[in-house]
Amino acid sequence: MIVLIDSGVLGKLCNPNSSTEVEVARExxxxxxxxxxxxLSSQICDYEVRRSLVLNSLRGLSSEGINNLNKLAEFIDFLPISEKVLKEAANLWAEARIKGIPTADNKSLDADVIICAQYKLLEQEYPGRYIVIATTNVKHISKFAKAKKWQEIEF
Incomplete structure (x- = not known):
């Protein structure tokens, strides 16, 4: 089984504030x-989570979230944003537009489509393996890839 975690889940795992929800996610x-x-996750997810954590740190809030994100890289891999990924993402984005399925504003960098492109490439690299995206946005992501809420993924 391969689980690709999106920014929402990654943010929860790195959250510096201890709560039941955060502890359950980590467990x-x-x-x-x-x-x-x-x-694993994507470098685009690292970027999305890290920029928020850095902003909070610059505002004088805890930098523990940044440390948590750095430590997480010891346990999980972060897929690079390669040329192949960007080409696959561009194709997915265009196909979605043709079908009338908006993914994000036309001018924005659509991280969800990039994550879905990485999912598609993982399917090609690991044929027959069960691959799922762990997300807080199942409805949106499941239009392009197999997706489940983090806590619903069991092995």
Whole structure:
């Protein structure tokens, strides 16, 4: 099983504020990893989460979230944004537009489509493996890839 976590889930895992929701999310990560699940994210997700954490740090809030994100890289891989990924994402984006499925504003960088492109490329690289995107936005992502809420992914 391969689980690709999006920015919403990554942000929850890196959250410097201890809460039941954050602790449950982290325990779920450790459980999946202990069972041999390949958990990874995208560099675009790192960017989205990190920019918010850096902004909060510059505003005088805790920088613990940045440390948490850096530590997480010891446990999970972050897929690079390669030329191949960007070409696949451009195709997905254009196909969605033709079908009338908006993904984001026409002028914005659509991180969800980039993540879905990485999902498609993982499917090609690992044929027959169960691959799913862990997201807080199942309705949107599931138009392009297999997606589930983080806590609903079991192995």
């Amino acid at each position: 779920h990560l450790y459980t999946l990893l202990a069972r041999g699940v390949y958990v």
